[in-house]
Amino acid sequence: MGSVRLEAITWERLGDLLAERLLDLKPGDGSPWPRIAFDGAPAARPGDLAHRVGEALRIRGRSSLVVGTEGFLRPASLRLEYGRQDVEAYYDGWFDTGALWREVFGPLEPGGDGRVLPDLLDPTTDRATRSPYVQLPPGAFLLLHGPLLLRHWFPFDHSVHVLLSPGALRRRTPEAEHWTLPAFARYETEVDPGATADVLVRADDPRHPAWNG
DSSP states (O other): OTTOOOEEOOHHHHHHHHHHHHTTOOOTTOOSSOEEEEEOOGGGOHHHHHHHHHHHHHHTTOOEEEEEGGGGBOOHHHHTTTOTTOHHHHHHHSBOHHHHIIIIIGGGSTTOOOEEOSOSEETTTTEEOOOOOEEOOTTOEEEEEETTGGGSOOOOSEEEEEEOOHHHHHHHSOGGGGGGHHHHHHHHHHHOHHHHSSEEEEOSSTTSOEEOO
């Protein structure tokens, strides 16, 4: 994090301020649908912030769709091909980035039809969800949350990284999932999401977040 200065804030206030910041956001590629990343390890719960921002946008008269990458896991037969605790597979192959490009980002490109599939695979049953497509009107936001998002060159127009220190990440990650921690250490080294993202939120204490404003 270097010399980045963070200031304390409440989650409610953070959601409101992020929503206000997004209201005038215009995608650089001319798309009518702004695409926002909420990046963070599962223990950082970036999805909670995405939903909070979505509600704040709704109150302000703007539509949004919250999508979690856990709905775009590859089938177990593929993601667990090298075992259930293979760090390299988790880092490079657990999430179906091809499906995300095809079903989420492709429809939101300039000239797209705005029909987004909110999920593809149920991570519990390992079966297709068969969810219906969602039609996003022009000006609606895509709020995509999940881990390791900023390493895939997805066309985000704004990004938020929810950061946990290594100690907090270990404490808040269930012991059965500690095998994933090296993947997040690698992500910090290779991508430096705290510096890459437009907004940095530190959530070591889940009751008292801080952000870089």
